[in-house]
Amino acid sequence: MRLVVARCQIDYAGRLTAHLPMATRVLMIKADGSVLVHSDGGSYKPLNWMSPPCKLREGVSDEGVVEWTVTSPKTDDTLRIVLEEVLHDTFHDLGVDPGLQKDGVEKHLQELLADHPATLADGLTLVRREYPTAIGPVDLLCRDADGLSVAVEVKRRGDIDGVEQLTRYLELLNRDPLLSSKGQVRGIFAAQEIKPQARVLATDRGIACAVVDYDALRGLDDPSHRLF
């Protein structure tokens, strides 16, 4: 990884053309030859970049101006960087990164709860995941110990929208005699964190709230499992 801070102007030509006027910026040159141009703002997206695979060629023009040309052998995109003044130029050996471990997305939570519905309420068993309705799939459709249907809406962060969503599902499900013949379909709003407003609304509508302990749930899935 090479880090360069320099006054530069940049031209990109590829699927579109783009130009960056002369200014001071950070140039990040990765081991695979890819180049990122960052300013002191914006978000994680660079002002301009070249994706790997690509090759950087350093040249000097007739007027003695340093100019980098980054080219992609596959897409024939090119990035031309004219360096007016180099303020910083260092190289760092980073080695290979072990990579990111992601976790806690709604889908994974849903999978875990589908495997362990009893953690939401005693005696609860799964009928099916993504139970289809006219207005969209219910995350989990379950049955309780008395054989009554229970609809579960899973969210990572439970806010008011999720309660509204579950309410709509419950209205619909309760019109289905196959599900509601033995008694009303109940709702459980399951999330890692439930916002106070959402809890009030849910309680008001007779919907139970379940705060999900993600780590404990993973422990059930695999007792020897450790987070990292």
Added chain:
Amino acid sequence: MRLVVARCQIDYAGRLTAHLPMATRVLMIKADGSVLVHSDGGSYKPLNWMSPPCKLREGVSDEGVVEWTVTSPKTDDTLRIVLEEVLHDTFHDLGVDPGLQKDGVEKHLQELLADHPATLADGLTLVRREYPTAIGPVDLLCRDADGLSVAVEVKRRGDIDGVEQLTRYLELLNRDPLLSSKGQVRGIFAAQEIKPQARVLATDRGIACAVVDYDALRGLDDPSHRLF
């Protein structure tokens, strides 16, 4: 802009939770407090990041370990960075970036075609750009040599969705007696590249396809035009 190279491990908690094991990485801290964590590979997307607005707090634990905590006041996302060894730490004043000048996107194509509608079909003249309808604006509404209305949908890459879109517009426009009294409103699907499926569908619906030569169009606009 502060650039730090360090052996670190990182935990993120927000919309999801993520973990990066101990390894050497580049930390980019921008003027607005946002933080980017880059490794020596991947693409322009950082391994982990915090979007502005956010605040970085540097702390030292009981064991003397340096630990950064980046928090967002709005979304309560947090990024925790444990620094085992700092290999590089520099600050650079970049100033405000003048920003990127883009070219060749759909909007620009539309402008060029609005200036030169005859390149789409002989005798075509522009009535107006972004002609409003109940379901959204038609890119270009034109009139042909016989005084018949022609609706043009402009895309950079023409796929099936664009044809569907134009079809909906044509249906609507053909219900307007002011436009269709002299005869049916025709459609032209104009794009730099038209996918085979889209071409088949367009032909099937009596919509003409026009592959736009972007560079030639720019040449018309200004024969002496040079990129920058």
Added chain:
DNA sequence: GATTTTATCTCGGTC
């Protein structure tokens, strides 16, 4: 390998 779906999407626009 091609295609579809997702994203801590980002970014710019309009309403």
Added chain:
DNA sequence: GACCGAGGTAAAATC
């Protein structure tokens, strides 16, 4: 503020 659509979308999951 929201909502919508495009992106040099990229990247992951699926077929």
